[in-house]
Amino acid sequence: MRPLLVAALLVLIWTSPVTARATGSVLSGIAVEDVAWDDGTALQIHWRTKLDEDFRVLIVREGTDGLMDTLGLFPANVQWVVDDDVTPAGTYRYRLSVFDSEGILVFTAASHGLASPHANWFHRGRLGEALIILGVFAMILWGTFRRRDIYLRPIGGLSAIEEALGRAVEMGRPVLFSAGWGAQLDKPTTMAAMNIFGWLASRAASYDARLLFPTHDAVLMAAAQESARESARIEGRPDWYRPEDIYYVTGSQFGYAAALDGIMERQKPAVNLWLGTFAAESLILAETGNHIGAVQIAGTDSTIQLAFFLVTCDYTLIGEEVFAASAYLTRDSMVLGGLWAQDWLKIGVAVTVIAGLVGTLLDWDAIGGWLRGI
Amino acid sequence: MVGVFGFAMLIQYFVPHPLGRVLYGRVLEWMQVIFAAGLVLGGATYAMSHLRTVSGRREGWIYSLLALAALTLMLAAGLIGGIDRGTLFLWLFNNLQAPLQQTVFSLLAFFVASAAYRGFRARNIDAALLLIVALVVMLGRIPIGEMTGPFLPDLARWLVDVPAVAAKRGILIGIGLGSVAVALRVMLGIERAWLGGRR
Amino acid sequence: MSDAGIWLAAIGTLAIFSFLYRDNPAYRAAEQILVGLSVGYLVVITVRTTLVPKVALPILDGDPWGIVAAVWVLLMWTRVSTRAGWLSRLPLAVIVGAGAGLSIPAMLKARVLSQLGAVIRPEIDVNAVVGAIGVLATLSYFYFTRPPTGAFRVAARTGTWFLMVFFGATFGYTIMSRLSLLIGRTEFLLGDWLGLL
Numbered sequence: 001m002r003p004l005l006v007a008a009l010l011v012l013i014w015t016s017p018v019t020a021r022a023t024g025s026v027l028s029g030i031a032v033e034d035v036a037w038d039d040g041t042a043l044q045i046h047w048r049t050k051l052d053e054d055f056r057v058l059i060v061r062e063g064t065d066g067l068m069d070t071l072g073l074f075p076a077n078v079q080w081v082v083d084d085d086v087t088p089a090g091t092y093r094y095r096l097s098v099f100d101s102e103g104i105l106v107f108t109a110a111s112h113g114l115a116s117p118h119a120n121w122f123h124r125g126r127l128g129e130a131l132i133i134l135g136v137f138a139m140i141l142w143g144t145f146r147r148r149d150i151y152l153r154p155i156g157g158l159s160a161i162e163e164a165l166g167r168a169v170e171m172g173r174p175v176l177f178s179a180g181w182g183a184q185l186d187k188p189t190t191m192a193a194m195n196i197f198g199w200l201a202s203r204a205a206s207y208d209a210r211l212l213f214p215t216h217d218a219v220l221m222a223a224a225q226e227s228a229r230e231s232a233r234i235e236g237r238p239d240w241y242r243p244e245d246i247y248y249v250t251g252s253q254f255g256y257a258a259a260l261d262g263i264m265e266r267q268k269p270a271v272n273l274w275l276g277t278f279a280a281e282s283l284i285l286a287e288t289g290n291h292i293g294a295v296q297i298a299g300t301d302s303t304i305q306l307a308f309f310l311v312t313c314d315y316t317l318i319g320e321e322v323f324a325a326s327a328y329l330t331r332d333s334m335v336l337g338g339l340w341a342q343d344w345l346k347i348g349v350a351v352t353v354i355a356g357l358v359g360t361l362l363d364w365d366a367i368g369g370w371l372r373g374i
Numbered sequence: 375m376v377g378v379f380g381f382a383m384l385i386q387y388f389v390p391h392p393l394g395r396v397l398y399g400r401v402l403e404w405m406q407v408i409f410a411a412g413l414v415l416g417g418a419t420y421a422m423s424h425l426r427t428v429s430g431r432r433e434g435w436i437y438s439l440l441a442l443a444a445l446t447l448m449l450a451a452g453l454i455g456g457i458d459r460g461t462l463f464l465w466l467f468n469n470l471q472a473p474l475q476q477t478v479f480s481l482l483a484f485f486v487a488s489a490a491y492r493g494f495r496a497r498n499i500d501a502a503l504l505l506i507v508a509l510v511v512m513l514g515r516i517p518i519g520e521m522t523g524p525f526l527p528d529l530a531r532w533l534v535d536v537p538a539v540a541a542k543r544g545i546l547i548g549i550g551l552g553s554v555a556v557a558l559r560v561m562l563g564i565e566r567a568w569l570g571g572r573r
Numbered sequence: 574m575s576d577a578g579i580w581l582a583a584i585g586t587l588a589i590f591s592f593l594y595r596d597n598p599a600y601r602a603a604e605q606i607l608v609g610l611s612v613g614y615l616v617v618i619t620v621r622t623t624l625v626p627k628v629a630l631p632i633l634d635g636d637p638w639g640i641v642a643a644v645w646v647l648l649m650w651t652r653v654s655t656r657a658g659w660l661s662r663l664p665l666a667v668i669v670g671a672g673a674g675l676s677i678p679a680m681l682k683a684r685v686l687s688q689l690g691a692v693i694r695p696e697i698d699v700n701a702v703v704g705a706i707g708v709l710a711t712l713s714y715f716y717f718t719r720p721p722t723g724a725f726r727v728a729a730r731t732g733t734w735f736l737m738v739f740f741g742a743t744f745g746y747t748i749m750s751r752l753s754l755l756i757g758r759t760e761f762l763l764g765d766w767l768g769l770l
Contacts, residue, residue, distance in 0.1 A: 037390070123390040129681065151719065153716075153720065185668045188554075188560075215416075250615070254476075255610075284478065284482060301549045304747065318545065320549055323549070346547075372687075380673045381674060408646075417613070417615070451613075457618070470585060471614060474603060474606070474607040477758055478589055480754040482754060486752070490744075500734075503741065504738075507744075512746075515746070516749070540692075540703065541738060544707065544714070545715075548711075553680040554680055554681055
């Protein structure tokens with residue numbers, strides 16, 4: 001029954017002549033505009049009035065397809081409403097009807113002509129993020145191309161990798177590498193881990209150490225094989241590359257863990273490198289590695305697994321240290337410069353925190369409010 | 375190629391126009407298809423390597439035979455018989471694969487215990503701090519901890535909610551900055567070691 | 574679970590547990606079966622949920638995008654050939670490139686900006702101050718390009734303590750949930766299988 005009643009009411013309002021007691025002065029300047037900088041799904045309806053909030057405006061949308069929809073009842077004095085339920089390039093007309101506090105219709109009028117929302121090429125709501133990204137880019141690029149000597153505080157786990165490689169060669173045992181079950185080539189952490197792997201492959205090629213990389217993902221396997229082959233070629237040791245040492249095991253998390261446990265027990269690697277994104281398998285791997293007496297160096301962005309690596313491995317790279325690793329290992333001046341820029345960005349972060357908190361103390365929550373809003 | 379796709383996907387984040395959405399959806403679908411193709415490729419390389427072991431009668435070939443049998447059984451069951459309720463495919467998954475996976479997962483209980491034992495040999499003040507907090511949080515979560523009054527559970531909750539969260543945020547911010555820097559370098563081709571290249 | 578199923582699961586469970594003693598033929602067999610089954614499982618699911626609906630069916634429907642998708646698949650599969658294998662670098666570049674582009678705004682938002690928003694709270698109390706100090710100290714621990722001296726050293730050291738509290742907290746928190754896993758498996762062995770519970 002109710003939908004019928006509403007529909008009847010809508011038709012009545014739509015077809016009724018302007019029944020204003022005080023025409024024009026009640027509601028004037030009804031206009032519909034496209035909302036700028038959006039995906040073309042919103043129109044803004046505004047009007048002018050001197051009425052107070054006791055008067056309500058019922059807004060009804062009519063599409064060119066003949067469909068009518070009620071947007072709702074709004075206080076007259078808000079003077080504008082956004083309809084974000086329209087489709088790009090559709091055409092619409094709106095009818096506004098004013099009711100007084102007793103619910104009596106005092107005025108009704110429609111917008112002039114048809115309005116149509118447009119899709120834009122820039123999202124204004126993301127302007128702040130765009131500016132921040134540009135700033136971050138500028139900073140990183142400046143650091144990258146600045147080329148100056150940069151001090152690096154030592155990171156134990158990274159200097160230990162080269163030593164560990166030497167140990168593996170002495171013992172005549174392989175080095176085992178894994179980027180973790182959570183690794184995927186489209187994630188920056190995995191890219192960082194693969195950068196370490198590329199460096200590792202060229203060192204292993206020059207030492208002639210055997211490097212095993214059982215993967216849980218064949219895309220990762222393909223990238224690692226390309227990386228190892230290229231590294232061996234650059235080192236002048238193309239014969240070192242053995243595609244069968246970089247192989248797909250399974251994408252099942254615990255199937256992968258079970259297989260790596262078996263590989264460790266049977267091949268007895270001298271060094272285990274757990275660098276990438278890990279989930280619950282981290283501890284299964286690292287404890288088995290401990291059991292076989294391997295030197296273990298771990299590094300991950302998985303915050304929950306860090307504690308387990310810390311307890312079971314000889315060295316653990318924490319979060320950002322994994323990303324810094326390629327700068328440390330390759331000593332590439334551009335990558336080092338990027339690290340220098342990252343440090344300045346951290347200072348920027350710290351200044352923001354302090355400014356935000358001081359602002360809060362002074363009852364000015366603009367920074368925090370904006371950050372929480374995005 | 376890396377740069378083109380990288381900047382296209384970065385820019386579309388700021389483009390509300392439907393064309394941006396179309397591009398986004400298309401590229402995401404391609405990524406999905408590439409990962410899927412990779413998975414089938416992985417299965418093929420897996421089968422190949424076990425076939426080589428079996429045909430060469432190399433060490434452990436009998437296990438490779440088991441692996442191949444399991445693989446073939448599952449493939450045949452799933453591709454021919456279907457994957458709905460009551461099929462062999464689901465029966466194999468529920469009665470063999472899933473319990474095996476759960477058991478490997480449950481090995482963690484033992485490993486957590488041995489890791490904790492290792493942690494007990496606190497080598498320095500940092501390790502000691504880690505251990506004490508771990509104990510407080512553990513005790514705070516079990517009924518014995520609550521019997522000693524509200525202090526332990528309250529302390530545990532505070533440690534988890536305030537200083538631990540602060541450190542986690544610090545780690546995450548560092549990871550965020552590191553990720554952006556690596557992603558940008560990869561997009562610009564400054565860092566190519568992921569494919570073995572050098573500048 | 575059927576009777577045969579319970580026996581199968583029980584034998585598998587025991588075989589996996591035997592690894593705790595040492596690597597042995599039973600574990601190795603269970604491991605190979607698990608890996609083989611799981612590879613088969615994933616291939617079946619992937620073919621049925623991605624390759625058929627996103628590649629095969631569109632091609633049969635005459636959708637040109639299906640052909641583009643098929644090209645990516647074939648490029649990826651060139652890896653089986655030693656001569657054409659380099660072509661697989663193209664789909665790899667799509668994954669890495671698109672992944673990098675997508676992750677920049679996502680990482681900045683989720684890992685940096687929203688974390689900052691949570692640190693800068695609208696009202697200040699002791700916890701807010703401790704939280705802010707913790708974040709700043711942890712960040713100074715991750716400062717790479719400056720020698721740790723003076724006040725900076727103190728900050729980085731404080732950062733290590735905050736980190737240790739975090740690691741301790743996750744460790745303590747996770748131990749409990751891992752123990753419940755073991756209880757689950759034991760219940761299966763004693764209850765479902767042997768009927769003792």
